[in-house]
Amino acid sequence: xxxxxxxxxxxxxxxxxxxxxxSVEKGSVFGLIGINGxxxxxLLRLIAGVLKPDCGEILIDGEPVYENESVKKKIxxxxxxPYYTTNLTARTQxxxxxxxxxxxxxxxxxxxxxxxLNISKPLRNFSKGMKRQTFISLALACKPEYMxxxxxxxxxxxxxxxxxxxxxxxxxxxGTTFLIASHSLRELEDISDSFALLDxxxxxxxxxxxxxxxxxxxxxxxxxxxxxxxxxPFECLHFEKTGRVIxxxxxxxxxTIRACIENMKPVVMDEIPMDFEDMFIYEVGERGYLx
Amino acid sequence: MKKYFLYYLKKCxxxxxxxxxxxxxxxxxPIEVHNYSGWNNPETLPEGYPEYLANRVxxxxxxxxxxxxxxxxxxxxxxxxxKMNKRSADMFYSLPLSRTKIFxxxxxxxxxxIYAAATxxxxxxxxxxxxxxxxxxxxxxxxxxxxLPVPIFTCYSLAAFLFTRANTVEDGVVSVLGxxxxxxxxxxxxxxxxxxxxxxxxFNLISFTPFGIMQALAPLFEAAYLKDGIALWSxxxxxxxxxxxxxxxxSGGILYTLxxxxxxxxxxxxEKNRRAENCEQITESLFCYKAYIPFYLIIICAIATIDxxxxxxxxxxxxxxxxxxxRRTFKIGVKHAVLLCVYIAVALILACIFSxx
Numbered sequence: 001x002x003x004x005x006x007x008x009x010x011x012x013x014x015x016x017x018x019x020x021x022x023s024v025e026k027g028s029v030f031g032l033i034g035i036n037g038x039x040x041x042x043l044l045r046l047i048a049g050v051l052k053p054d055c056g057e058i059l060i061d062g063e064p065v066y067e068n069e070s071v072k073k074k075i076x077x078x079x080x081x082p083y084y085t086t087n088l089t090a091r092t093q094x095x096x097x098x099x100x101x102x103x104x105x106x107x108x109x110x111x112x113x114x115x116x117l118n119i120s121k122p123l124r125n126f127s128k129g130m131k132r133q134t135f136i137s138l139a140l141a142c143k144p145e146y147m148x149x150x151x152x153x154x155x156x157x158x159x160x161x162x163x164x165x166x167x168x169x170x171x172x173x174x175g176t177t178f179l180i181a182s183h184s185l186r187e188l189e190d191i192s193d194s195f196a197l198l199d200x201x202x203x204x205x206x207x208x209x210x211x212x213x214x215x216x217x218x219x220x221x222x223x224x225x226x227x228x229x230x231x232x233p234f235e236c237l238h239f240e241k242t243g244r245v246i247x248x249x250x251x252x253x254x255x256t257i258r259a260c261i262e263n264m265k266p267v268v269m270d271e272i273p274m275d276f277e278d279m280f281i282y283e284v285g286e287r288g289y290l291x
Numbered sequence: 292m293k294k295y296f297l298y299y300l301k302k303c304x305x306x307x308x309x310x311x312x313x314x315x316x317x318x319x320x321p322i323e324v325h326n327y328s329g330w331n332n333p334e335t336l337p338e339g340y341p342e343y344l345a346n347r348v349x350x351x352x353x354x355x356x357x358x359x360x361x362x363x364x365x366x367x368x369x370x371x372x373x374k375m376n377k378r379s380a381d382m383f384y385s386l387p388l389s390r391t392k393i394f395x396x397x398x399x400x401x402x403x404x405i406y407a408a409a410t411x412x413x414x415x416x417x418x419x420x421x422x423x424x425x426x427x428x429x430x431x432x433x434x435x436x437x438x439l440p441v442p443i444f445t446c447y448s449l450a451a452f453l454f455t456r457a458n459t460v461e462d463g464v465v466s467v468l469g470x471x472x473x474x475x476x477x478x479x480x481x482x483x484x485x486x487x488x489x490x491x492x493x494f495n496l497i498s499f500t501p502f503g504i505m506q507a508l509a510p511l512f513e514a515a516y517l518k519d520g521i522a523l524w525s526x527x528x529x530x531x532x533x534x535x536x537x538x539x540x541x542s543g544g545i546l547y548t549l550x551x552x553x554x555x556x557x558x559x560x561x562e563k564n565r566r567a568e569n570c571e572q573i574t575e576s577l578f579c580y581k582a583y584i585p586f587y588l589i590i591i592c593a594i595a596t597i598d599x600x601x602x603x604x605x606x607x608x609x610x611x612x613x614x615x616x617x618r619r620t621f622k623i624g625v626k627h628a629v630l631l632c633v634y635i636a637v638a639l640i641l642a643c644i645f646s647x648x
Binding site: 011045048049050051052067069070072073075076077079081082083095096099100101 | 294295298376378379380381382384385386387388389390563564566567568
């Protein structure tokens with residue numbers, strides 16, 4: 001289990017994280033979302049023990065992670081832009097990781113084969129996606145208990161994404177915990193069981209993904225008379241009006257919200273399914289991002 | 292740690308072979324190409340023999356010294372560049388091996404690499420000299436070799452310390468060069484100033500460098516020449532100059548060796564707190580531009596007389612360029628512009644004062 005308590009980190013005068021609290025259950029696939037610069041990568045680097053927290057603590061299975069070899073042995077951190085030297089091949093990088101992890105050659109070779117990677121070819125000759133595939137193969141072969149993935153799906157083609165997601169689910173079923181920072185919310189929605197939204201230097205919301213999605217309802221409504229946001233007797237995350245057509249996202253118990261709307265006697269009432277991306281857009285959008 | 296050490300040592304074999312070839316080129320090749328005809332025949336030796344022979348061999352030793360110093364400066368750039376790049380630092384610091392252990396592995400590997408390269412070059416050089424010159428008492432080469440770990444450790448540790456104070460490879464190289472030459476620059480300035488005040492004393496300037504201690508080994512080379520069956524060896528006796536220089540070489544050598552030991556201990560003790568977020572950022576360490584710009588500006592201007600105004604102008608211009616290189620922008624900001632002006636003013640005032648003498 002990953003526990004983060006009152007975590008703070010600043011780079012010089014710039015505060016990146018402040019008072020962040022988070023718990024990630026063992027065996028879960030945890031999606032870390034947030035706008036650019038929200039602190040997702042910083043949080044992953046802190047959990048990986050790359051950065052030292054200014055305040056607060058990060059505990060993995062009850063132990064602090066920073067400079068703790070036994071804890072770090074359980075973690076694999078895959079950066080958004082992994083490091084490789086000019087002549088590095090997947091094979092030589094595998095040899096490197098064997099010094100630190102119980103590296104499984106079989107897993108590595110099977111993924112390399114699935115991705116059709118030439119493991120003896122220098123990575124500099126690979127495309128961005130192929131490099132990503134290589135490092136994913138290496139990461140999965142390290143078989144850590146905690147896998148920290150930054151921009152996990154970046155550069156992968158749809159088939160490779162599918163294969164990667166299968167690998168994640170397979171390992172998660174065996175008990176591996178995944179903490180994935182990504183902007184590919186549709187991919188995260190497919191595999192994540194829980195999530196955290198980073199915003200305003202802290203964890204604004206976190207919990208069970210389906211549970212949080214169930215708290216939001218999206219409707220398209222038409223009323224006979226003119227209605228405004230203030231007329232809605234529930235919390236509106238988003239309210240948009242075009243002529244008499246209203247599109248809104250409400251937060252709260254879906255049945256109660258539905259009943260409230262029905263009481264207002266709309267001419268048209270369509271409930272639209274909410275997805276992770278909608279949730280992110282409305283949660284963050286309402287805070288004024290990019291307005 | 293042992294597993295990674297062996298892996299890293301194996302990985303470094305090729306760079307170390309290159310390093311060895313480099314040392315051989317700098318040290319052994321000049322011996323090989325020199326014309327030795329007459330060295331073993333007293334009648335054909337130049338006037339001043341045996342000094343000629345001793346000095347000639349010492350000159351080769353100077354080339355060996357250069358090769359060791361260059362290796363000590365180059366090696367930290369190779370073994371510690373993982374700290375200077377955000378991507379590599381992220382990867383290394385996320386590994387299940389403490390920063391201290393990673394540092395220790397890289398440090399030790401670099402040290403062994405230099406020692407191995409120096410050893411090969413040294414004994415090849417020995418073989419080259421021994422094959423050509425019969426009148427040298429070559430046992431002293433063994434003594435000099437046994438003492439070699441001290442200067443190698445001193446040069447390498449100090450270079451490693453200076454290099455790792457910086458946040459980028461480029462700044463690291465500046466840090467090493469500036470640090471290695473700081474002592475010599477300071478003593479040269481003192482030398483020059485004392486000359487103006489008429490109590491000139493000619494210092495052995497190399498003593499004030501991390502590699503100055505290697506001069507203490509040079510007499511062992513010179514001692515290799517036997518005169519009337521007695522080795523011409525006395526401590527530092529082979530170094531030209533007044534007796535005080537011998538003390539300076541010894542004290543400089545001890546000082547720098549102690550500094551190297553302290554620097555190594557400091558690096559090992561503080562490595563765990565190394566901040567990964569500083570990678571690729573502007574270097575704010577005192578062992579780089581921040582201190583070197585005022586130091587060298589004032590030192591160089593202080594030793595330049597008013598009739599070398601061009602020299603002063605070039606120095607001031609170099610300080611401005613260094614500030615731009617440090618801040619990585621032409622917009623160095625008010626604070627740094629003001630500081631630069633203050634340094635220039637102090638340097639010019641000192642230059643004017645000293646020019647009066």
